[in-house]
Every structure is written in C-alpha cells, then in structure tokens.
Amino acid sequence: MSNNSDIEVDPKVLANDDEDYESAGYNTSTQSLSSSINAFVFENGRRYHVYYGAEKNLLPNDETEQDRLDMHHEMMLLLLGGSLHKAPLNNPQKILDVGTGTGVWAIDMADRYPSAWVTGSDLSPIQPNWVPPNCNFEVDDAEKDWTHAEDTFDYVHARNLAQSITDWPKLTSEMFRCTKPGGYIELAELGCELYSDDGTLAPDNAFKRSYDLVNAEALPRIGRHGARLERMAAFLKMAGCVDITTSTYKQPYGLWPRDPRQKQIGAIAMLAMETGIEAYVMAAATRIMGMEAEEAQKLCAEAWKSCKNKNHHVYTNFYVVYGKKPMD
Numbered sequence: 570m571s572n573n574s575d576i577e578v579d580p581k582v583l584a585n586d587d588e589d590y591e592s593a594g595y596n597t598s599t600q601s602l603s604s605s606i607n608a609f610v611f612e613n614g615r616r617y618h619v620y621y622g623a624e625k626n627l628l629p630n631d632e633t634e635q636d637r638l639d640m641h642h643e644m645m646l647l648l649l650g651g652s653l654h655k656a657p658l659n660n661p662q663k664i665l666d667v668g669t670g671t672g673v674w675a676i677d678m679a680d681r682y683p684s685a686w687v688t689g690s691d692l693s694p695i696q697p698n699w700v701p702p703n704c705n706f707e708v709d710d711a712e713k714d715w716t717h718a719e720d721t722f723d724y725v726h727a728r729n730l731a732q733s734i735t736d737w738p739k740l741t742s743e744m745f746r747c748t749k750p751g752g753y754i755e756l757a758e759l760g761c762e763l764y765s766d767d768g769t770l771a772p773d774n775a776f777k778r779s780y781d782l783v784n785a786e787a788l789p790r791i792g793r794h795g796a797r798l799e800r801m802a803a804f805l806k807m808a809g810c811v812d813i814t815t816s817t818y819k820q821p822y823g824l825w826p827r828d829p830r831q832k833q834i835g836a837i838a839m840l841a842m843e844t845g846i847e848a849y850v851m852a853a854a855t856r857i858m859g860m861e862a863e864e865a866q867k868l869c870a871e872a873w874k875s876c877k878n879k880n881h882h883v884y885t886n887f888y889v890v891y892g893k894k895p896m897d
C-alpha cells in the first residue's frame with residue numbers, strides 16, 4: 570500500500586511566511602545534567618549512552634528522546650494504516666525487535682500476538698518494567714556476533730537504525746541466520762532526504778541543511794549512511810532473503826496536507842521534530858564534523874524554524890522492506 574502521489578495542500582492552512590506552527594512545549598535546554606549512572610554521558614544538555622564508545626549511538630537516550638520515539642511510533646503506525654508490520658505473518662511464535670528503543674513496538678506486538686514471545690534488544694536499558702507477560706528486553710549490541718541460535722525467530726524486525734549501524738551486511742546476515750526457514754525479516758526506515766511536490770523546499774532551506782549535514786556529510790565520515798530503499802532491499806537480498814517486497818510512504822512535516830490522516834501524521838512528525846532536530850544533529854555536528862556547540866545549536870534553531878514554516882510543504886519518505894528466509 571505504498572502511496573507516492575502528490576500530497577495535496579490544505580488551503581485553510583494560512584499561507585503566511587511569518588506565522589509558524591505553535592510550540593509543542595518542550596524546552597530541551599533545561600534538561601537535567603545530573604546522573605549517577607556512569608554508562609551515560611551528558612553533552613549539550615542531552616544524555617547519551619556510552620557503550621563501546623561515545624560514537625556508538627549518536628542519538629540521545631534521555632526522557633525527551635524516549636518521548637520522541639513513542640510519538641514517532643504513533644506516527645509510523647498511522648503511516649502503515651495501523652499495522653505494526655508489512656510481512657505476512659502467520660501465527661508467529663518468536664519475534665525479535667533489534668534496536669527496540671523504548672520497546673513500544675515490541676510491547677504492541679506482544680499485545681497483538683498474545684501467543685508469540687516478543688524480545689526487544691537495545692544498547693540502552695530504557696524500556697519499561699511493566700510489560701505484557703509475553704515480552705522481554707535484553708541489552709545487546711546488534712553489531713556484535715549474536716548469541717541467539719540459528720533458526721530461532723519467526724520474524725526479526727528493525728526500525729530506524731540507519732544512523733546507528735556501520736556494518737549492515739553483518740547485521741542482516743545475523744538477522745537471516747537467526748530467522749527460521751520460512752520466517753521473515755523486516756527493515757523500516759525514515760529516509761535521509763527531504764522533498765516537496767510543489768517546489769516550496771528551497772535548496773538553502775535550513776531544515777534541509779540539517780538533514781544534509783547529518784546524512785550527506787557526518788554519517789559517511791564514520792562509514793554510515795542514511796536509509797535508502799534500494800540499499801535496504803540489497804542488504805536483505807545479500808543476506809539470502811527471497812520474495813523481497815518494498816513500500817514507500819510519504820511522511821509530511823506540518824499541518825499543511827489537506828487529507829486528515831496526512832495532516833495528523835504531519836502534526837505528530839513536526840511535534841517529534843521539536844526535539845528530533847537536536848537529537849539527530851548535535852552529536853553528529855559536534856563529534857563528527859567538529860562544529861562548535863553554539864554553531865550546531867544555531868543550525869538546529871534555524872532548522873526548527875523552517876520545519877514550522879507553513880509555506881514549506883516538506884516531506885520525507887518512510888521505507889519498509891521485508892523478505893523471506895527460504896525453506897531450504
């Protein structure tokens with residue numbers, strides 16, 4: 570159910586350059602800097618996880634980020650019309666969510682498939698304690714050799730890990746090894762580029778500059794890449810998957826779409842970006858690009874202003890790719 574037609578603009582949204590959307594109420598500059606948990610490091614008012622090195626995960630893992638991930642989850646559910654996955658699952662018994670974040674997808678899957686056992690794994694132990702009885706969480710580095718046995722899972726899922734993973738062929742080959750024959754692997758990622766159908770995204774748009782700084786400049790310097798549909802499909806093919814199916818969904822930023830569902834998606838996406846721009850940009854800009862924090866913060870502020878501009882009818886793509894492990 571991919572949808573690539575142009576997103577129609579709602580004429581009721583005021584065409585006024587000076588009037589931005591209202592603030593969502595976050596104030597990230599007032600995050601607490603105190604913690605006794607020495608696995609975490611604090612930078613520019615945000616908390617990051619240190620595991621095998623501060624570069625491992627460039628995104629923060631504090632409560633602000635956890636709120637953003639949960640909002641993002643709701644938005645991706647809307648994008649998929651309420652579905653948690655695209656693979657045609659048939660009574661799955663063992664499910665793995667790699668890089669589970671707050672575990673919200675894994676918890677929803679456990680509720681949706683009560684006869685399955687759902688495991689979420691992540692570098693950061695930021696998942697809740699109260700979870701469905703058929704769900705558990707593990708702290709694990711997905712880029713290391715997996716301890717799971719071969720042919721364990723009916724379904725292995727990974728969402729929005731593009732910025733975090735250096736060796737995708739190794740990760741997808743571990744996903745493939747641990748999937749049962751006949752089981753499915755699914756990758757879901759928000760793309761690394763911004764678009765507009767009506768030319769309202771100028772080349773010097775600050776939101777676009779922030780995207781490009783992270784995806785076109787910083788990530789390649791550390792051997793990582795923003796998500797692209799062809800690469801995702803190629804990784805599954807390289808791992809050995811068959812029947813690979815791809816879908817692309819437009820994810821607008823802002824309330825400008827006329828269609829109510831797209832408007833809601835755009836509203837949540839923008840709300841998430843109020844803290845998301847800083848989450849994606851700060852570590853990449855300062856640690857990798859060597860920018861001063863003030864310069865990076867200035868870019869984030871400009872990017873947020875552009876993101877809120879009602880006349881910028883901007884969207885990115887959400888990609889979902891799944892493939893099957895053959896029976897023999």
Ligand SMILES: C[S@@+](CC[C@H](N)C(=O)[O-])C[C@H]1O[C@@H](n2cnc3c(N)ncnc32)[C@H](O)[C@@H]1O
Pocket residue numbers: 625626628630638639641642667668669670671674690691692693709710711712727728729730733734
């Ligand atoms: C953008 S969040 C996505 C979270 C979740 N998949 C979702 O869609 O809501 C990326 C997550 O990947 C985790 N992560 C990054 N590198 C990882 C690794 N090498 N192994 C396991 N988890 C990792 C981070 O800790 C973070 O929780």
